[in-house]
Amino acid sequence: MTTFVMLNKQKLKIMSTFKINIIAGPLWSNDEAQKLAPRIAAAHLGKFTGQWSTIVEGEMSVIEVELNTQPTGNNEYTLDVLAGPIWSDEDAKAICPAICASYGGTWNGQWTTVVEGQMSVCGCVFKF
Template sequence: MSTFKINIIAGPLWSNDEAQKIGGRIAAAHLGKFTGQWSTIVEGQMSVIEVEYNTQPTGSTEYTMDVLAGPIWSNEDAKEICPSICASYGGTWNGQWTTVVEGKMSVCGCVFKF
């Protein structure tokens, strides 16, 4: 199975010790594995950690949760938007969506395997 790596924002990290201590937790929250690499992108304000993923989510445990998707105007709009939104979090769309703030914010139902 092939893998890929991306950077995920982690808030300000002040040292390598701190990054190594919490990087694994941040990566796990995003269903990935911390590679040990990190960098500061805005001095004193924001850092990123490098997270590795498998190209296909695996595992026997499934969890469904709604993720923010910006405004969605119709079922047709959801069919175009939600698969990519869920994929951006490492999940797959379950066909469900709802508006949570009229005209401003909707959510897509995403299934995660781990």
């Protein structure tokens, strides 16, 4: 979807959505994809476009999902997202905003180590 705004008598085009491929496990048929993909897209706060493809025969497919450029909605949900090892608060400040943004969320300032030296999580807030 595209939005247009006027600035100094010029019409500017602003993209308010974008499309990405999300892994979906193996999808065996178009009927299965059309049934499961809308739920997968919704789990990522997006909308299934109807497009999908197999990327590794018998093992992995991707679905095309349309997402909003800015999180919207009045509801919020906080979820810890895997982030690899984080060593300090300063490290978290450098890493977590990008990790949360990669899932369509924003960092809430929280993080914790779940496996010492191997894996930490960032607290991400999602609006819907």
